[in-house]
Every structure is written in C-alpha cells, then in structure tokens.
Amino acid sequence: MEFENVVFPIPQAIERPGWVRIARALFSPAQCAELLEWTEEHGRAYRSGGRGIYRRVTFCYLKPEHASWAFEKLALAFVRHNAWGFALSGILEPMRIQKYGVADFTNPHSDYNYVTSDQSKITAVVPLVPARKWAGGRLIVAGRKIQGIDRGDCVLFPSFAWHSVSPVTRGERVVLSAWAAGPRLV
Numbered sequence: 001m002e003f004e005n006v007v008f009p010i011p012q013a014i015e016r017p018g019w020v021r022i023a024r025a026l027f028s029p030a031q032c033a034e035l036l037e038w039t040e041e042h043g044r045a046y047r048s049g050g051r052g053i054y055r056r057v058t059f060c061y062l063k064p065e066h067a068s069w070a071f072e073k074l075a076l077a078f079v080r081h082n083a084w085g086f087a088l089s090g091i092l093e094p095m096r097i098q099k100y101g102v103a104d105f106t107n108p109h110s111d112y113n114y115v116t117s118d119q120s121k122i123t124a125v126v127p128l129v130p131a132r133k134w135a136g137g138r139l140i141v142a143g144r145k146i147q148g149i150d151r152g153d154c155v156l157f158p159s160f161a162w163h164s165v166s167p168v169t170r171g172e173r174v175v176l177s178a179w180a181a182g183p184r185l186v
C-alpha cells in the first residue's frame with residue numbers, strides 16, 4: 001500500500017488564551033482619584049436609557065486631552081495583554097467613565113462593531129473605586145463572573161465576547177471603559 005510509510009503527526013494540545021486577562025494595579029489609587037476628580041469637576045454626565053443596549057448607567061467621555069497618561073497606560077496594556085494576537089490600530093474612541101448606582105446594570109452585549117473598517121478588538125474595564133465601596137455590579141464575561149478585581153486593576157477581553165454588569169445592590173460602582181480598535185477580523 002502506498003500509505004504504509006506515511007507518518008501522521010501526533011495530535012498536540014493547542015493552548016487557548018482564554019476570555020479574560022487582568023493587569024493588576026494598572027492605575028494607582030492616586031491616578032484613580034485623579035480621574036474621579038476630573039469626572040466630578042469637568043465631566044458631562046449622560047444617562048443611558050438603553051438605546052441599542054439595555055442598561056441603566058451614567059457616564060461621561062474622557063478624551064486624550066483630559067488625561068493623556070490614561071490613554072498611554074491603556075495603549076500599553078492593550079499591547080502587552082493581547083494574548084489573542086489581534087492586529088491593533090489604537091484607541092480610536094473616547095474612553096468612558098461609567099457610574100453605576102443602586103439598581104443600575106448593563107444587559108449582555110458585545111462591543112464589536114460590524115460596520116466600520118476599524119473595529120473594537122479588545123475591551124478594557126478599570127474600577128476607579130475600591131470594590132468594598134459597592135455590592136453587586138459584577139462584570140460577567142462569556143458567562144463567567146469576574147472575581148477579585150479591585151481599584152486600578154484592568155480587565156481585558158475580546159470585544160466580541162458577550163458581557164454584562166449585574167445590578168448594583170449597594171454603593172456606587174465607577175469604572176473606566178476603553179476599546180482598542182483594529183482592522184476587520186477575517
């Protein structure tokens with residue numbers, strides 16, 4: 001038989017990067033406080049009524065001229081923690097500082113944009129207040145509750161992953177959200 005001497009490769013395990021990466025203490029407590037202070041003094045708050053994504057949260061936009069250091073830190077985090085090997089262009093949209101009060105939430109959604117040429121590839125979420133200041137408000141990515149995250153830690157995950165925030169039951173959850181964009185996935 002002509003296939004007698006053919007050697008077939010032994011199946012090997014493929015290491016998968018998983019859904020979530022965490023950059024511990026990406027922002028210092030002082031940097032978190034600076035962003036909170038800026039939000040209180042200069043941020044224009046918008047109340048999300050749930051167009052497109054049903055959620056209840058107040059947010060304001062943060063642009064590079066407001067805190068260039070935050071954009072630089074997050075850009076480096078996107079590159080360092082890009083376990084998925086996505087081609088990235090940069091942070092093309094303003095970041096958002098989002099405040100969740102009691103009963104505020106975000107229903108499951110994806111941040112991936114199927115319309116534009118540069119799409120969200122990686123989503124980052126950084127709590128700006130200590131976790132002990134609120135209850136509930138759990139970030140859930142791909143069906144898994146993200147645990148053990150505190151002020152200044154950065155949670156990164158593929159933007160196409162379904163994620164949500166459970167209702168806050170006590171206090172106020174405040175986070176910075178950012179997105180690294182890149183060319184369309186093929």
